[in-house]
Each structure stands twice: as C-alpha cells, then as structure tokens.
Amino acid sequence: MREIHVNQITETIKQLCMDANYYLSEDIKNRFNEYKEKETSKLGKEILDILIENSKIAENEKMPMCQDTGMAVVFLEIGQDVHITGGNLEDAINEGVRQGYTEGYLRKSVVRDPLDRINTKDNTPAIIHYQIVPGDKIKITVAPKGFGSENMSKLKMLKPADGVEGVKRFVLETVKEAGPNPCPPIIVGVGIGGTFEKSAYLAKKALLRKIDKRNENPFYAKLEEELLDEINKLGIGPQGFGGLTTCLGVNIEVFATHIAGLPVAVNINCHATRHKEAII
Amino acid sequence: MQKRITTPLTIEKVEELKAGDSVLLTGYIYTARDAAHKRLVELLEKGEDLPFDIENQIIYYVGPTPAKEGMPIGSAGPTTSYRMDPYTPKLLDKGLKGMIGKGKRSDEVVESMKKNKAIYFAAIGGAAALTAKCVKSSELIAYEDLGAEAIRRLYVEDLPLIVVIDSNGNNYYSIGQEEYKNSLK
Numbered sequence: 001m002r003e004i005h006v007n008q009i010t011e012t013i014k015q016l017c018m019d020a021n022y023y024l025s026e027d028i029k030n031r032f033n034e035y036k037e038k039e040t041s042k043l044g045k046e047i048l049d050i051l052i053e054n055s056k057i058a059e060n061e062k063m064p065m066c067q068d069t070g071m072a073v074v075f076l077e078i079g080q081d082v083h084i085t086g087g088n089l090e091d092a093i094n095e096g097v098r099q100g101y102t103e104g105y106l107r108k109s110v111v112r113d114p115l116d117r118i119n120t121k122d123n124t125p126a127i128i129h130y131q132i133v134p135g136d137k138i139k140i141t142v143a144p145k146g147f148g149s150e151n152m153s154k155l156k157m158l159k160p161a162d163g164v165e166g167v168k169r170f171v172l173e174t175v176k177e178a179g180p181n182p183c184p185p186i187i188v189g190v191g192i193g194g195t196f197e198k199s200a201y202l203a204k205k206a207l208l209r210k211i212d213k214r215n216e217n218p219f220y221a222k223l224e225e226e227l228l229d230e231i232n233k234l235g236i237g238p239q240g241f242g243g244l245t246t247c248l249g250v251n252i253e254v255f256a257t258h259i260a261g262l263p264v265a266v267n268i269n270c271h272a273t274r275h276k277e278a279i280i
Numbered sequence: 281m282q283k284r285i286t287t288p289l290t291i292e293k294v295e296e297l298k299a300g301d302s303v304l305l306t307g308y309i310y311t312a313r314d315a316a317h318k319r320l321v322e323l324l325e326k327g328e329d330l331p332f333d334i335e336n337q338i339i340y341y342v343g344p345t346p347a348k349e350g351m352p353i354g355s356a357g358p359t360t361s362y363r364m365d366p367y368t369p370k371l372l373d374k375g376l377k378g379m380i381g382k383g384k385r386s387d388e389v390v391e392s393m394k395k396n397k398a399i400y401f402a403a404i405g406g407a408a409a410l411t412a413k414c415v416k417s418s419e420l421i422a423y424e425d426l427g428a429e430a431i432r433r434l435y436v437e438d439l440p441l442i443v444v445i446d447s448n449g450n451n452y453y454s455i456g457q458e459e460y461k462n463s464l465k
Contacts, residue, residue: 181383183405242460
C-alpha cells in the first residue's frame with residue numbers, strides 16, 4: 001500500500017489545468033502543418049496560419065489559446081494499492097481546479113445549476129471520471145472542454161441493422177450540421193457500443209488519444225481514416241469558409257454492447273483539444 | 281484586399297461591405313453574450329434604457345479570460361453566435377448595426393439584418409490569444425456580477441474580421457463552401 005497525500009493531487013491538477021490551456025500539443029501542431037500544405041483555399045490557408053501563430057503566442061506568453069478555457073474534465077486512474085491520505089479526494093480535485101483557474105488567469109465558465117445559472121466564480125465543480133486499475137500510482141488527465149464544440153455533439157441509439165454504414169452516416173450528419181459553429185478544423189471523438197452513457201464516455205475518452213495514433217484494432221483504425229477522409233470531402237473548411245481542412249483527426253473507442261443496440265456518440269472538439277496528463 | 285472600417289457604423293459603411301470581405305476594424309465595440317443579452321432584452325421589454333447607447337454600435341460576442349496585470353484583456357476570441365439569435369432582432373430594431381461572432385444565424389436574424397441594414401462579422405474562432413493583441417483598452421460598462429459575461433467597452437485596433445452575412449442577406453459560409461466545391465470540379 002502506497003500513501004499519496006491529497007495535496008499532491010491538488011498541486012498536480014492545478015498545474016495540468018494551466019498547461020493544458022497554454023500549450024497546444026505537438027500532434028495537433030504537426031497536423032496543422034501537414035494540412036497547410038494540402039489546403040487549396042487561400043482563406044483556409046491563411047486561417048491555418050493564424051491558428052498556428054495563435055498557438056505560438058499562447059505558448060510564449062502563457063496565455064490561454066482560446067478564451068473558452070472549458071469545463072475541467074478530470075480522469076483519474078487510481079492504482080488499487082494506493083491509499084489517499086490527508087482529506088477528501090473530490091475536494092482535493094476541485095481545489096486543484098479552483099487554484100489552476102484562478103492563478104492561471106483562466107476563465108470561470110461554470111454555473112452552479114443548469115437553470116438558475118449562477119456562476120460559481122472558480123470553475124468548479126469539475127467533471128470527474130474515476131477508474132480503479134492495478135498498481136500503486138495515480139494517472140491524472142485534465143481535459144478542459146470548450147462548449148462551442150460540446151454543444152455540437154450528439155448521441156444516437158442506432159439499430160444493429162444500421163451497422164458501420166449507419167455509424168458513418170451519423171458521424172457525417174453531425175459534423176455537417178455543426179458546420180462553422182465549433183470553429184473548424186475540428187477533432188472528432190466517436191464512442192461506439194456500451195450503453196447510452198458509456199458511449200458518451202467513450203467519445204470523450206477518444207479525444208484524449210493523440211490524433212496521430214490510430215485505434216489498435218485495424219478495423220477501427222481504417223474506419224478512423226475513412227471518416228477523416230469523408231469529413232474532409234464535405235468542403236466546410238477552416239472556420240466554415242470552404243476548404244479541405246474541416247477535420248484534423250477522428251478517434252474511435254468501442255465497447256461491448258447489448259444484442260438489441262448500437263449506441264453511437266459523437267463528441268466534437270475544436271483544434272484546442274486540450275489534455276495534459278501526469279502520473280504520481 | 282482588406283477594407284478598413286471604423287466605429288460607429290453608418291448605413292453607408294454597412295452597405296459598402298459584402299459577404300466575404302476581409303475587414304480591419306478600429307474603434308469602440310461592446311462585449312455581450314448569453315446572460316447579458318437576456319438582461320438587455322428584459323430592459324427593452326420593460327421599456328427601460330439600455331446601459332449604453334446601442335445606436336450604430338457593434339456587439340462582440342465574447343467572454344474574455346481575466347487580464348493579467350498591465351494588460352487590457354486576456355484571450356478574447358468569439359463565441360458561437362446562434363445562442364444570441366432569440367434576442368438579436370430586438371437589439372437590431374433598437375439600432376444595433378453590427379455583430380461579431382462565429383457560426384450560423386437564424387432566418388429571423390438575417391431578415392432583421394436586411395430590414396435594419398446591419399452586418400454580421402466573424403472573428404477567427406480559436407485565435408483568442410492573437411485577437412487579444414488588437415484590444416487596446418477595456419472598460420466595464422454593466423453587470424459586473426456576470427464575471428466573464430459582463431458588458432465591456434473595448435477599443436480595438438485593426439481587429440481582423442470577415443463579413444459573413446451582409447445587409448442584403450448574402451451568406452459567406454454558403455458562398456465560400458460553394459466556391460471551394462466548384463474549384464475541385
């Protein structure tokens with residue numbers, strides 16, 4: 001049994017909130033550069049240049065790359081041989097978010113109740129997903145999620161008979177309907193299978209994987225590539241002004257499901273697909 | 281070619297702008313998003329004055345991040361405009377001439393823009409750190425309790441924008457995507 005004090009968890013989450021918002025990850029920067037070469041729309045190319053320049057300013061000046069610094073989604077993989085000491089784990093996580101968003105000059109975008117809409121002024125509470133895993137460490141991932149793209153996400157319970165074609169159709173419909181709203185170029189997380197809520201969780205988890213890394217199952221790896229290709233034939237383009245670069249990457253996660261069901265969730269993210277992780 | 285525009289707008293300035301134009305905007309603009317729009321329209325419904333004179337002005341749909349010491353503002357890119365659609369025609373009827381945001385607008389908004397001769401610009405969504413460089417000053421005007429959603433008056437210099445919907449209702453999202461598809465034929 002290894003002891004981990006809650007203060008270490010708070011400190012780690014605070015730092016991850018800031019880093020995720022300031023530093024665009026390398027896989028996304030690389031994709032920007034690849035698509036800049038391929039983009040044929042003049043305005044589209046200019047917009048990609050602007051977004052690359054924006055990420056440099058954010059990095060150099062430690063400024064958030066986007067003003068929507070998101071709702072903090074925190075994933076914890078807790079080793080079953082860890083004993084957490086010094087306080088309540090959930091409070092420690094929210095304290096990390098509170099400190100990160102306050103000290104890091106990040107926007108406080110959370111309201112305490114979906115209908116009375118009073119801002120909590122410290123961006124808490126976080127959305128927390130716990131998983132118990134073997135080992136004596138904790139892996140913490142902070143993924144701030146902006147709502148311009150979150151609002152364009154969808155979930156549908158398909159029929160088993162709809163099959164892979166049904167899944168593709170639903171993903172393409174969702175992206176097409178979103179159009180310019182989620183600030184294309186976007187990144188698409190797709191969750192297939194499980195139950196209603198599991199598919200949404202899988203879609204969110206899919207956004208944590210680097211976009212240059214394909215699903216380990218060759219069938220889904222190929223589907224990711226096909227979907228990326230088909231999305232980029234829609235012509236929406238950077239910011240929706242027309243062009244090739246509608247999407248920078250599609251990640252799919254799957255899980256077993258019921259004989260009667262084929263749940264599919266499409267979680268759309270903008271280029272600011274932020275996630276930073278640490279193992280303590 | 282980029283057109284230079286200054287605020288306040290006039291019908292002549294608005295009519296000069298066409299969907300697809302690149303614009304550099306200089307002058308005072310006002311920030312407002314969901315919660316502030318709700319309050320503005322509630323005031324109008326009660327027949328009360330707005331906290332600023334909206335005639336010929338531009339509203340920027342933005343909720344910036346907090347400013348660091350010595351800076352006028354934090355990161356300040358546009359938020360998605362359709363959420364303001366239920367309130368927008370009432371503000372256009374009151375004299376609002378321009379809006380800056382990103383994404384689609386409702387048919388009601390476009391009709392009201394044509395009727396009132398108004399213009400809808402897009403700022404580059406996601407380029408928030410870069411956009412902040414164009415903001416030279418920021419002053420709180422109303423609703424401090426709303427935090428990032430408070431109404432602020434910003435002075436912007438050469439803020440890069442694209443005309444999405446012009447005062448005749450032409451829409452550059454449709455035009456641009458059509459042009460791109462035709463270029464592939």
